[in-house]
């Protein structure tokens with residue numbers, strides 16, 4: 001058998017189906033679009049679902065792809081065996097109501113026997129037990145011997161996913177890898193669990209639609225969906241034991257071994273860790289390149305788990321320091337040819353993964369500390385099992401993995417209550433499931449747009465023109481298609497050509513009017529809806545609008561200009577951020593409206609004031625330079641050569657639209673733009689904030705929005721000037737003067753207050769009485785808060801030299817009490833804390849304190865006199881006078 005590299009096999013397959021008139025499309029991003037039934041794309045057919053059901057028109061009725069997939073059904077088992085991986089590529093050829101079983105089977109056989117040159121005597125096929133038609137094709141049209149055809153039940157040979165959606169019987173192709181891979185059981189054959197008969201290609205005859213109630217109805221069109229795992233195929237063709245020995249994956253595995261100074265295949269435990277890291281680094285690299293961010297929910301959580309598991313196993317292997325960034329290089333090196341996004345986003349991927357890796361290292365340190373204190377507690381209490389709740393909190397709240405908890409406990413001769421831990425985990429999972437709710441397989445909800453002809457698409461013709469004479473082709477409300485609508489109705493208008501830009505790529509939809517001979521509607525928004533259509537959201541304001549009428553579509557030009565200014569400025573902003581802050585900056589989101597632009601980007605800390613200033617100045621410089629903006633459609637390869645920036649997780653076709661600002665900023669973009677940056681007018685950043693871990697947001701205004709902003713600033717300035725009674729030019733000086741005047745007045749005020757207090761204190765000194773060897777001053781001073789009371793107490797005590805001060809004040813309906821004693825009084829047995837606790841009781845209060853100083857609060861101001869007497873009595877007792 002000829003050995004092919006994984007990359008060669010992919011190319012052979014796609015080329016083969018191109019020769020059978022299939023449209024070869026790039027892999028769709030891992031993040032599903034318009035499908036909330038899936039966290040991540042898990043099969044070649046997943047992003048194509050609307051083409052199978054006929055909900056959307058495919059670009060061609062035959063397609064072929066190599067699709068990035070992630071399956072995380074049993075993450076825990078990945079690594080334990082060499083069979084599982086979370087990331088894989090799936091080769092597939094698809095027919096949407098075009099060819100069916102005959103061709104699908106014939107071509108699969110041709111590829112396998114003529115191109116891969118697999119020996120026929122080692123090939124087997126399985127057929128769904130109720131599908132005689134397929135068995136006949138294999139036998140009579142292809143010539144497969146009967147003893148190489150196996151009938152299997154629904155479990156094995158009927159493909160469906162989820163509770164509803166397209167599905168059908170399937171037929172699988174197996175390769176006999178030879179007895180050395182077998183289990184030696186006399187029953188060993190196709191369908192056996194061992195590695196000998198390897199199922200490698202699944203041909204699904206997608207002809208039914210499954211419904212939620214478990215019934216099936218035939219689909220209007222018969223389809224083909226085939227899937228072949230590329231890694232598995234490569235393992236087979238390269239004659240190696242597992243996917244971890246396949247050329248491109250082995251390169252990563254070898255790199256892991258090099259970092260760990262370990263040899264693969266020597267020790268089971270180490271092999272598990274090596275495989276975990278090898279697989280997971282591929283998943284997280286591809287996820288990062290498609291814009292997934294680690295988080296605590298959804299696909300972000302999947303990514304976080306995979307990354308943490310890799311880091312965790314690296315620690316088990318003794319890999320020191322930040323290592324993910326090293327491995328990313330090998331992943332990218334091996335796959336960048338097919339997945340250009342890996343190279344485009346390289347700097348960002350490395351930064352993102354490293355930040356997450358660092359955070360996790362800190363998490364581990366924190367978790368270790370918590371676990372240590374649990375262990376100490378267990379030892380003092382004589383326990384040997386750590387309760388499951390504590391394990392769960394460690395894992396759920398602190399991200400500290402249970403296997404690490406288990407291992408550390410074991411080292412100390414202790415264990416974890418894993419039963420209870422599991423109960424907690426299951427409860428948590430159930431909560432997560434409930435929160436997600438049951439989602440349908442097809443994901444997107446049924447809307448009125450599903451009732452429209454799927455073949456009708458809307459073409460945008462408004463890049464240059466903002467008005468068009470057309471026809472009202474389709475009218476609808478939320479429930480149903482309409483023949484006409486009258487004043488006050490809110491409807492959708494769908495046509496095959498429009499000058500209205502539909503909200504996409506972060507740019508708001510156009511606003512304007514639709515007018516006919518009998519009525520007028522205001523377009524309050526324009527959006528993209530299923531099937532490549534645009535919906536004009538229209539409020540009828542005059543007369544009636546009728547289906548089939550001639551109509552004038554008129555976009556409101558001034559608003560379109562405002563939006564375009566903000567959009568063109570967003571491109572300049574992105575470029576400036578990359579220049580000033582760093583090449584890891586990628587667009588994480590963008591929202592451009594008539595009033596402002598909002599740009600989210602990947603960065604891991606707040607921008608400094610200087611950075612913001614620099615970015616703003618740079619964008620304005622480019623506006624002043626008056627750069628010509630050229631928009632051109634070109635083949636994607638040409639655009640890449642130009643260095644055009646692409647968006648995360650965006651699927652581009654063969655031809656792309658490129659917006660080029662005189663070479664300074666070059667981006668893939670479908671939005672509307674100005675012809676020259678000068679028309680932006682001016683650019684002003686109004687805020688910079690954080691929106692999620694690793695994502696910052698800048699809001700800015702341009703053109704009329706900026707003028708409005710400056711106008712408001714000037715109005716405020718005028719108001720300030722009027723308030724401080726200064727000319728505008730002198731405002732700063734005047735405000736500075738006012739502030740410093742306020743400060744000096746405050747100082748003076750403080751000084752006067754303490755002078756008054758001192759003179760009051762002096763007059764109070766006369767009231768001091770002799771009690772034994774000490775002077776006792778117990779008196780009422782009104783209107784002082786606790787602080788002032790303490791200050792006064794301190795100063796009186798010093799002046800008494802040898803004695804006790806008891807001060808009480810009534811302030812805001814409350815009594816404040818302070819008792820202070822000089823050191824010699826304390827030595828002689830006086831205790832302020834005790835004095836105050838008895839005294840405070842008289843005024844319905846509580847308090848206590850040290851021997852030399854105590855404070856308290858009370859409620860009854862009427863009894864201050866009585867309380868003072870009580871204080872004197874207690875003091876007398878204490879000095880035995």
Ligand code: SER
Nearest residue numbers: 043045202225226227
């Ligand atoms: N949908 C089938 C699978 O995932 C064939 O592509 O196996």
